[in-house]
Structures are given as structure tokens and as C-alpha cells.
Amino acid sequence: MQIETLLDFRDIEKCPRLVIKLGSALLVDKEGMLRRDWLRTVAMEIAGARQRGQEIIVVCSGSVALGAAMLDLPAGGRETLAHAQASASVGQVVLAATWAQLLREHDVLAGQMLLTLDDLEGRRRYLNAAATIRQLLQSGVVPIINENDSIATSEIRFGDNDRLAARVAQAASAQGVLLLSDVDGLYDRHPDDPDAERVEAIRGVTDEIHDMATGGSSSGMGSGGMTSKLLAAEIAERAGIALAIVNGTPDIPIGRALAANTGTLFLPKRDDSAFKSWIGGRLRFNGSLTVDDGCIEALKNGKSLLAAGIIEVTGDFERGDVIAIKDKEGRMVAKGMSEYDYDEADAIKGLRSDQVADRLGHLPRSAVIHRDQLVIL
Incomplete structure (x- = not known):
């Protein structure tokens, strides 16, 4: 009720x-x-x-x-x-x-x-x-x-x-x-x-x-x-x-x-x-990801956020921080808990999944932000 x-x-x-x-x-x-x-x-x-x-x-x-x-x-x-x-x-x-x-x-x-x-x-x-x-x-x-x-x-x-x-x-x-x-x-x-x-x-x-x-x-x-x-x-x-x-x-x-x-x-x-x-109610962020239109559409369809869709990484965040996800116009479209810190996220932005391991030098996580830790606004 x-x-x-x-x-x-x-x-x-x-x-x-x-x-x-x-x-x-x-x-x-x-x-x-x-x-x-x-x-x-x-x-x-x-x-x-x-x-x-x-x-x-x-x-x-x-x-x-x-x-x-x-x-x-x-x-x-x-x-x-x-x-x-x-x-x-x-x-x-x-x-x-x-x-x-x-x-x-x-x-x-x-x-x-x-x-x-x-x-x-x-x-x-x-x-x-x-x-x-x-x-x-x-x-x-x-x-x-x-x-x-x-x-x-x-x-x-x-x-x-x-x-x-x-x-x-x-x-x-x-x-x-x-x-x-x-x-x-x-x-x-x-x-x-x-x-x-x-x-x-x-x-x-x-x-x-x-x-x-x-x-x-x-x-x-x-x-x-x-x-x-x-x-x-x-x-x-x-x-x-x-x-x-x-x-x-x-x-x-x-x-x-x-x-x-x-x-x-x-x-x-x-x-x-x-x-x-709790994630959706967050008001303060240590950083943000700017993503392309295709990434936003995938997020709305219940997908996780992958490195390939990231255009820009800003801030000073660590793994486990809740960060903002923005479109190309700077509007916040989602919030989520990052699986990477700023340096790693910035290093792999725009890369396909099969390229991430080579750039990082170790096995990558399944997503930059997993769908279970992401809230669409």
C-alpha cells in the first residue's frame, strides 16, 4: 500500500x-x-x-x-x-x-x-x-x-x-x-x-x-x-x-x-x-565522467558504464567514490560508484574492453561503474 x-x-x-x-x-x-x-x-x-x-x-x-x-x-x-x-x-x-x-x-x-x-x-x-x-x-x-x-x-x-x-x-x-x-x-x-x-x-x-x-x-x-x-x-x-x-x-x-x-x-x-x-541522494562528488550519447542510451537500458563511452574524466576520486555522470552538455544524467580511481579511469577512457587490460597492465574490472551501483536520474 x-x-x-x-x-x-x-x-x-x-x-x-x-x-x-x-x-x-x-x-x-x-x-x-x-x-x-x-x-x-x-x-x-x-x-x-x-x-x-x-x-x-x-x-x-x-x-x-x-x-x-x-x-x-x-x-x-x-x-x-x-x-x-x-x-x-x-x-x-x-x-x-x-x-x-x-x-x-x-x-x-x-x-x-x-x-x-x-x-x-x-x-x-x-x-x-x-x-x-x-x-x-x-x-x-x-x-x-x-x-x-x-x-x-x-x-x-x-x-x-x-x-x-x-x-x-x-x-x-x-x-x-x-x-x-x-x-x-x-x-x-x-x-x-x-x-x-x-x-x-x-x-x-x-x-x-x-x-x-x-x-x-x-x-x-x-x-x-x-x-x-x-x-x-x-x-x-x-x-x-x-x-x-x-x-x-x-x-x-x-x-x-x-x-x-x-x-x-x-x-x-x-x-x-x-x-x-543512498547513491541517488548523494549531493557532493569528488569527480565526474562525461559520456557520449550511446553510453547514456545503454545506461537507460540497464547496462553498466564501460570505458568506451567515456569522453572526459574530471576530479580527484578513488575507487568506491560515488561520482557524477554527465552528458556532453554538462547535465548530470546519473550517479554511480566508480570501480576505478581518477588516474585509471582517465587512462582507459574511450577504450574498448579488449584494450583496457593492455593499457592498465592488469586484468580490468567488468565495468567502470557497474549497473548495480548506478542510479539513472
Whole structure:
């Protein structure tokens, strides 16, 4: 049974495990103060879901905005990296304590997890994070997850919690992700346009869907926007996870949005294995392969990537690294785990299989990237 409607996010059989993401614009008002009364209604909804038997994971922004107000820093704490990191350090304490208190009012325990990009990009650390989430859920705890902005830099950060929520859903084997935002969903043009119409359901994010998005957060507090939500939807849809964007502004936001059927639902496009979901969700790469049109067609037909189809090799990767696969125009068409390091891949690019051994001086592997370790986008 799969999620097919917004109401299905409340169905225990279709969605036994749900990730809820709350953005800064919802948690913090324009003065940088926590919207505690609103958050109390969300905690009540989470407790109700737990009582129904549904496991809930929360991905929560807001620490930078909260901390910036307490430290009286300009630009919501995002003027410099040092400001953002200091703001996050202070704000995260308040945020965690508030969640613990509000959930405890319903006899529910909260557990905090702070993650960086590296925690979900490296396979071993990804599995460790997944194991921690599973143990918390088995213990009846609601994990409250945020990016560790107090140490994250531009090189090791997600940059938005929308994609973090999708990656957490993968790691947790969740069936659904709810992105609570300050808009009703995705519109076919800017929501301020009087002719704009909300898109109710999408199966497969395309270039045309991306063209509908407007970057940036309307509140100016967060780091996300509709573009980041579509990127999160792409991660989720390849892993068989349904994702919805709903308006979380009013009190009791989840119940109101689902009951009114207002939002945009992104339906799963396929259901990759756990390993392929991890590959498909990767956001950072140490290198890439540019391949010809014939190679791309072969990959789409389920073939492995062979040296003969490679035009160019870039980066500094090692065997076992997940790298990007691009077409001649530079568009990423796939991701995969390389069987060769950069030097070997560069040495054998364009060679037929019977030529590879002579160039390497040893027996070659069956492919540069095996089909079992490759994900088509």
C-alpha cells in the first residue's frame, strides 16, 4: 500500500513512519521570537500521531534565527559564517529545550540529532545515523533533527533542511515526508500572480516543474525556497517516498492541511533499493565522467558504464567514490560508484574492453561503474 493522497499521510498502514520538516519562517516570527503557542499545537499533533501508532521524525530549522535575535546579530545571523555558527550554537539549545518540554507535556520523549552533510554522504556514517534513528524510534522517542550549523561550512552543509528531510527519510526507511512551509504548495507561476494555480499532484519532477519554482525563502529567515523543495522531492521520489508541501502557518497545521486537501503531493516515481537510494541522494562528488550519447542510451537500458563511452574524466576520486555522470552538455544524467580511481579511469577512457587490460597492465574490472551501483536520474 502506497501513499496516493494527502490524507494517506495519516494512514498507519500506508505511512507507518513519517518525517515532518518545519521551516524557520514557521518557527520564528519577524522579531526572532519563537512561536511557542503555534509549536505547542504541532507537538500536540505529533503526540496524537504517536498515539495512533505512527512513528514521527522531526526535521526542524530555526536555530540560527533564534540565536541571532538573542545575540542581536544583523541579517538574521547570516551576515557572516561566524555569525551563523554562533547563532546556531545558542539557538539550538533553546530549540531542543522547547521541543523536550512541549512533547513531555504529552508524555513523549524528544531526542536531538545534529547532522552535517558528511554524516549522510559517507556510507559508514550514513548507516550509523540510520541505526541511531531506528533505535530512537524503537524506544518511543521522537527524533528532532537539524543540520549542525554551529560547525557546518559551505563545503560540508546541505544548505537547506528540505533536502536534509528527504535524506533522513531515506535513512529511516520512512514512507512520507511533509514539508511545512509558508505557502500552500507549488504553483504554476509565482503565487503573487492572480492567475497562478496550485499544482495538486506530481509524479516525477521535470525541467518544466523546476521552471515553476522561485528560489529563496519568502520570509528571508530560512535558507530554502521552492527550488530546494523540488530537489528534496527528487531525492524522495527515487526512493519510493511520497513528499508533500503544505502550508504550516495556522495552528494545528498538519490536520488542517490534510483535511482540506491543500498542498502539492509528489508521488514516488520508483522504489530503489536502500543502497541505490543512498547513491541517488548523494549531493557532493569528488569527480565526474562525461559520456557520449550511446553510453547514456545503454545506461537507460540497464547496462553498466564501460570505458568506451567515456569522453572526459574530471576530479580527484578513488575507487568506491560515488561520482557524477554527465552528458556532453554538462547535465548530470546519473550517479554511480566508480570501480576505478581518477588516474585509471582517465587512462582507459574511450577504450574498448579488449584494450583496457593492455593499457592498465592488469586484468580490468567488468565495468567502470557497474549497473548495480548506478542510479539513472
